[in-house]
Amino acid sequence: MEVNEEPTNGGAAPESAAEATPASEPTTAERPPRDASAVPGRVPAPAVEVAATSRPMSLGVQLEMARLTPVEVDHPKALYKTLLPGVMQVPADYIIAAARKSSLWPMTFGLACCAIEMIATYMSHHDLDRFGIVPWPSPRQCDVMIVAGTVTKKMAPAVKLLYQQMPNPKWVIPMGACATNGGPYTRYDRVLQGVDKIIPVDVYVPGCPPRPEALMDGFIALQNKIMEERNQVG
């Protein structure tokens, strides 16, 4: 059965998406291949299961896809940028960015195993409070959202809502492989392959789960990013 190759109409899909699908020889078997008899221990990249295209996508999955549209991002102009004359803005940018950098308040938003490493980072062994980072329960008073764990498609609308509730300027740190691109669970269809599909992301922290030092390194990288982007951020 021929794998449909024509790009979707409406031009929105850039060409790069077309050949992103691996060259796949159409397998005729109705069922996906069962015995991975190749080299033991290594799962070969399975051919794209053509069988799926024959099944109509169930209504539930379509309803869910509609809920997973990404968040629209607005960067409002800062008040001091409109009031202060140009020459005064540079020092003002520097001071305000330094203040924001040294008092990042993340939201207590642990999802899965990475949450345990996040809690370990707040505790006395690797103390995040030294950087002025205090976890805060309510999204209204937070600057950073640490997505620590797998974002499933059932949880994605809640993540979007929390992101929209946070006041600007806000940043997102997807912690761990699951939040970056689905991690070990990426092949399951109920898991969102990376939180950057629904909200814009600033600093990715790799690891499964990343060590507390890796999360601290992520925070320091975010601090440097805040200092670099001090004139663009509102």
Place this chain on the structure above:
Amino acid sequence: MSPDEKDDKPAEETAEDAAPAIGPVADLFKTALPGVSLEAAQGALDVLITIDGKDAHQVLETAKNDEALAFDFLRNLSGVDYEDAGLEVVYHLYSYTHGHNVTVKAKLPSQDPRIQTVSDLWRAADWHEREARDMFGIVFEGHPNLVPILLPEDMLDHFPLRKDVPLAPLEEWQGEQLGENMANAGHIPPGSGFDVTPSAEGE
């Protein structure tokens, strides 16, 4: 005192012919349920009793109420998809009074699997049955609220653990694209696993 049938079980793969001795629980079941056709076998740890789906409720009710069996703890209830051989609902039971175990396997057709609920016998079954319905589409008649528990509430026709549902394809890396073209996040390339009609993407 561990049930005796566990230690007389020789290593299984050595002798296919000398089938391990079936535990005493099977005989208790046969005496308690003369009318029902059940075939017993000896699994790695417990006795396996295979019955047909229709008289599952009757077997399990006697298992719980009969004082010789007295299985008052439903350990685990899981569905298994044997593709052509149909579906199967497996009940693992344990009795606190006698301390013995049993595995009851109820066979179901794979097209329209229906079985009587056991949530009236054990309240533990309530959530396990809802999960079996989510994953395999087995309908448990008489269940108080058969609402999806692990899947979103409105996903009633997608059963992920069935053998014919494939794994999701690897969507392309979204990181760099996000910068200039937000509309494309979450885009599923054509020809990949999901037959996504453009309208569904909400262009």
Place this chain on the structure above:
Amino acid sequence: MSLPFLWGVFGVNMNVWLDAFVRLQLVVVVMTVTVMGLIYLERKFVGRLQMRLGPMRTGPFGTLQSIADALKLLTKEDLRPSTADFWLFEIAPYVTFVPVFMTLLALPFMDGWFVRDLQLGLFYIVAISGVTVIGYLMAGWASDNKYALLGAVRSAAQLISYEIPLILGVLAVSIVAGSLNLNAIILQQDTVPNLVLQPLPFIILLTAILAELSRRPFDIPIGESELVGGPWVEYSGIRWSIIFALTEYAGLWGFAVLGSLVFLGGWEWPFGTRSFWGDYDFVYQLFLVFTKSFFIILTMMWISATFPRLRIDQLMSFCWKILLPFGFFQVIINGIVVTYKPSEELRDVLLFLTSSALLVAMSLAIYLATRQPSREERVGKLLASRSAQ
């Protein structure tokens, strides 16, 4: 005035309004600096209790941390929910904060220095500090959020019910001192601080202050693990920092100074009215007042770091069934002792005896009310008693 040289230098004869304005500005500056210091102190002190370092990176030893927090909160986008009631939402932070700031007016920090010497200073402070409840209710109702409403109703119940023990504690002392004017109360304490005369009202006042500021054992409204954030869950940025940070820490400082003036003898107690350094003796008086209030603040922070949170009904029954009756007894007994005008020493001894007897009675009542079965009964065979390990 113990600060003659200050006014003389300016050579400006102040009219009343300008004088009040200058003193107010002085109090505002001192308050903001102290609030920032308290926030930094709380994070460091509670961090130290939890074997953590607390802020270290911003400035040497993290000293600029609260400045960074304040500046960040200033430049945050302050959201307002679209369905929120506009004017109520805007005014609520100010209605919460202004009364707390106004209580600082009547506090005499030094021998002669205060913004206004009110004859009913104590009465004024207690009355004004009751207005913050309205601010909480406005915030809770205006932000159209179920959590906020529940938090507001809970905090209203708590603050109003703990207002009365606060009044009784303060009333008992004013009967002893014979006047509501804070200066008179302090001058009366030159030989023996009121804490010795009146231990029970001091305990009642401390508990009531903890509840008034919703600090740890009594922080039902902002119970993080239950209803998140209390009435100001919808506020963000500068509005939230006014309600949460300024109100709580300014109130903490204000009440701590009040407690030290009324009970620990303020700047009067150890040295009486003798002046050591002539015009500059306001230095050691200020030092005395601040060290005493510093100790009260530290004990409050220590309590807030170690105690779990009370449930709302336990909190209410503790106030109505224990603090109130003993407060009333204390006031009645003080009245009796004072009206019979015994000699000076006999009055002090009588006051001390009755008050400490009542304190023992109260702690007995608390023990009976919260009596738990003994450790063996509760724990028994489960955990070997601590000594056995």
Place this chain on the structure above:
Amino acid sequence: MADMTTEHELDTIDVNVNIGPQHPATHGVFRMVLVIDGEEVVDLVPHIGYMHRGAEKLSENMDYRQAIGYQDRTEYLAQFNAEMCYVQAVEKLAGLVPPDRAQYIRVILAELNRISSHFMFLGAFGTDLGVFGTAFTYAFRERENVLDLFEEVTGDRLMYAYFRPGGVAWDVPRDFKERVEWVCENALVGAMDLDKLLTDNEIFIMRTRGIGILNAQDAIDYGATGPVLRASGVQHDLRRAEPYSIYDRFDFEIPIGTNGDSYDRYLVRLAEIRESVKIVRQALAQMPEGPILPERMPRLLRPAAGEVYMRCENPRGEYGIYLVSTGGTQPYRLRIRSSCFCNLSALKHMTVGHYVADAVTILGSIDIVLCEVDR
């Protein structure tokens, strides 16, 4: 005019409060809708499934050894116990018998993992009751010691994949015995500190005694196991009732509570820390030298066709692996029986009738791990 005389019946409406997926008290992504009348909980509707990420489906498409990783990530507070359960299930099917030294290493690491999981519970339970940071930091001081030891042995802080069908991946470092002894010593000190902080604290007792009572019969009916069951007075521990691995060589008591409330659940877990230290010390004393993997390990593991329901005593209850194999290299069906899934189903039964603040306490006292609930 009639109703002017009768006292007008004030009709209050029940407010339903949604303690949503993101909430400091829900240990992850568990959502419960409380229908409350004033402060009292009238009804509770739990919603789970926010962390359902298909560990079972994915392990059915992977080799037997690759599926070990999913056990760590499913039960991420007691990884060694979960791995031990899965690995023993595969061994039962494949007929492998691990050498003694490997069995001892497994028991020592599993019991140490039970200690670190209980410390995590003590910290989280203290936070639910309001001691915001203090309980957590003291509990984590001990937990970091245990994690450092695990890192020396397996190389990773949280996701070990150290147990293999047939034994363990590699041998333990030479100073293993002294390190484990030092960690046990600290665990006892830590348990005593938290005991001092919480057990005799009046407010803690008032908040937890008599809250969320689950009597023995309901606990069995809901399928609750582990500390929740033992707090209700049922003397059932898989290490004693159905001894697996080499647990029948150690003697230890099974702490059981009396009236099944949140306070007893806290005490049972605190007592279990001391029992686990006893087991570890006995295992250390008896640990023999020798190989850690059987000589004849098949390169490609193909267990015989058949099925097994292997169950182990995890810190939160009975963790079962129902493994069906059709002789191939991939498990045909792997079903994880989660202990928190059943304990959580009893939440509504325990919470209705209490206050909102108690609902959070009861949820904390069950000590749930959301990834294990949703798998």
